[in-house]
Amino acid sequence: MKTDDLLLMAYVDGELAPDECREVEEHIRASAEAAETVALLRASRLDYKRAFATQKLPPVPDSLTQKIEAMARAHSNKSAAQGANDSSIPTPSVAPTAPVRSPPVRSRLRSVPTWLAAACVAGAFCGGLFLRLGPLLNTGAPGSGSAAMASAGNLSPWVAAAVGYQQLYTRDTLAYVEDNPQVSSKTVEDIRRDDGLALRIPDLRSAGLTFKTVQRLHFNNKPLVQIVYLPEKGPPIALCVMKNVNPDQAVAAQVVGTMHVVTWRQAELSYALIGKTEGVDLDALGKRISNREVDQLFSNATSVSMALAG
Amino acid sequence: MNGADLPGMLPDMLPRLWAFALRISGDRHDAEDLVQRACVRALERAHQLQPDTDPLSWMFSIVHSTWINELRARSVRKRSSMEWDDDFLENVADPVDKGPETQLMHSQIISAVERLPEAQRVVMLLVAVEGLSYQEAAEVLEIPIGTVMSRLSRARQAVGALFGTHDPKPKVSVTRKDSIA
Numbered sequence: 001m002k003t004d005d006l007l008l009m010a011y012v013d014g015e016l017a018p019d020e021c022r023e024v025e026e027h028i029r030a031s032a033e034a035a036e037t038v039a040l041l042r043a044s045r046l047d048y049k050r051a052f053a054t055q056k057l058p059p060v061p062d063s064l065t066q067k068i069e070a071m072a073r074a075h076s077n078k079s080a081a082q083g084a085n086d087s088s089i090p091t092p093s094v095a096p097t098a099p100v101r102s103p104p105v106r107s108r109l110r111s112v113p114t115w116l117a118a119a120c121v122a123g124a125f126c127g128g129l130f131l132r133l134g135p136l137l138n139t140g141a142p143g144s145g146s147a148a149m150a151s152a153g154n155l156s157p158w159v160a161a162a163v164g165y166q167q168l169y170t171r172d173t174l175a176y177v178e179d180n181p182q183v184s185s186k187t188v189e190d191i192r193r194d195d196g197l198a199l200r201i202p203d204l205r206s207a208g209l210t211f212k213t214v215q216r217l218h219f220n221n222k223p224l225v226q227i228v229y230l231p232e233k234g235p236p237i238a239l240c241v242m243k244n245v246n247p248d249q250a251v252a253a254q255v256v257g258t259m260h261v262v263t264w265r266q267a268e269l270s271y272a273l274i275g276k277t278e279g280v281d282l283d284a285l286g287k288r289i290s291n292r293e294v295d296q297l298f299s300n301a302t303s304v305s306m307a308l309a310g
Numbered sequence: 311m312n313g314a315d316l317p318g319m320l321p322d323m324l325p326r327l328w329a330f331a332l333r334i335s336g337d338r339h340d341a342e343d344l345v346q347r348a349c350v351r352a353l354e355r356a357h358q359l360q361p362d363t364d365p366l367s368w369m370f371s372i373v374h375s376t377w378i379n380e381l382r383a384r385s386v387r388k389r390s391s392m393e394w395d396d397d398f399l400e401n402v403a404d405p406v407d408k409g410p411e412t413q414l415m416h417s418q419i420i421s422a423v424e425r426l427p428e429a430q431r432v433v434m435l436l437v438a439v440e441g442l443s444y445q446e447a448a449e450v451l452e453i454p455i456g457t458v459m460s461r462l463s464r465a466r467q468a469v470g471a472l473f474g475t476h477d478p479k480p481k482v483s484v485t486r487k488d489s490i491a
Contacts, residue, residue: 005460005463005464005467006456006459006460006463008463009459009462009463009466037467039470039474040466040467040470040471040474041463041466041467041470042470042474043469043470043471043473043474044465044466044467044469044470044473046415046419046469046473047419048419048423048434048438048439049438049439049441050416051415051416051417051419051420052329052333052419052420052423052435052439054413054416055329055416055420057328057329057332058332058338060324060325060328061338061342063342064324064328064342064345064346065321065324067346068320068321068324068345068346068349069321071317071320071349071350071353072317072318072320072321072349072353073317075316075317075353075356076317076318
């Protein structure tokens with residue numbers, strides 16, 4: 001592009017000083033090419049803004065509006081929660097003006113961050129509208145979502161919901177989760193104190209599972225805890241826990257779509273161990289957890305760093 | 311204005327992000343996915359939003375870079391504007407209190423911009439339609455400001471070639487915030 005053209009554009013748009021204008025006008029008189037460019041640029045002075053404002057576009061989809069509102073809300077809450085713990089949470093150093101680079105969108109939900117998944121599902125959990133997530137699941141994992149929902153009839157509703165939630169999880173999801181023992185420890189404390197759940201976070205390293213995060217969710221306005229572990233390979237595995245005063249129930253396994261679900265009830269808590277079947281024997285693992293054959297993490301604040309050190 | 315305010319601002323920005331995403335992607339499903347992805351990334355990086363950066367143009371930049379990465383991932387060229395689905399990107403102007411001539415003019419303007427080569431079209435959308443400054447457009451597209459200006463000049467000459475014969479008189483100026491003087 002010739003500098004000339006940029007100067008001519010500025011001239012046409014009335015952005016030059018009077019003496020610059022005079023110079024350009026002399027140039028136009030001397031050059032037919034410049035005069036032609038000026039004519040084209042003048043003809044391009046159109047009301048683009050108004051023209052495009054009248055363009056008939058489809059309205060913003062309700063589903064998108066709801067998702068954005070949910071994630072904005074979730075993020076506001078998250079910011080507020082983090083703000084309250086600023087003294088204990090190390091903030092990562094990030095170049096403030098670094099250009100934003102997004103990973104490819106190969107799969108729509110492949111790398112949905114945890115808090116977004118939580119935001120989407122929290123809405124469904126709270127409103128008892130989990131089935132609305134059906135299309136979302138189908139989008140993320142063609143074929144598997146509908147299969148899961150279709151065969152989930154014999155599961156407790158909360159387990160079906162948790163299975164759906166777990167399908168949103170990939171290893172990429174956990175890439176956004178910071179390993180922060182203080183935060184996890186605080187979450188566990190809050191669950192024990194505020195939600196009244198006598199929660200144990202099983203230490204599953206002996207089964208090759210690394211503790212990643214613990215989250216407070218809700219199902220029908222009741223606390224639901226999701227503990228996420230990462231196996232050496234394959235998608236994450238979750239242990240979900242809800243209060244349930246019914247009698248204890250033995251460990252039982254079932255397959256829901258591509259997910260393996262192991263459930264049991266013990267000491268007024270319902271458990272669901274959820275994951276893909278690759279690599280980890282969830283049935284055996286469920287039995288070990290229910291038999292308290294594994295240690296627990298975050299049994300008290302001082303053990304945190306030690307428990308995670310290995 | 312900083313990143314902490316971003317969650318509250320996103321719902322209000324949504325219609326413009328949606329329109330921009332639709333216009334650059336030319337596909338309703340891509341646009342929905344794109345806006346969602348961009349909002350996720352923006353909220354994760356809200357702390358990077360500088361007080362002197364316009365949140366909307368910052369969001370445009372995220373929408374745009376997300377789309378570019380998507381195209382790279384798909385390893386396909388952007389479909390040409392001629393292949394767009396007219397069912398949802400109609401160039402017919404909304405007939406609110408406008409005479410047929412104005413409507414025709416508006417739809418011709420939209421068509422002219424849509425026919426531009428992709429790089430020029432995005433610059434026109436940002437500068438002439440969204441009202442971004444050259445500098446803001448340069449930041450959105452991560453290209454030098456001179457490149458923005460040269461693309462804009464080429465784009466305008468191409469559009470001008472379509473309108474020059476029957477509309478010699480300038481209608482309304484291209485508005486933007488800065489000056490190159």
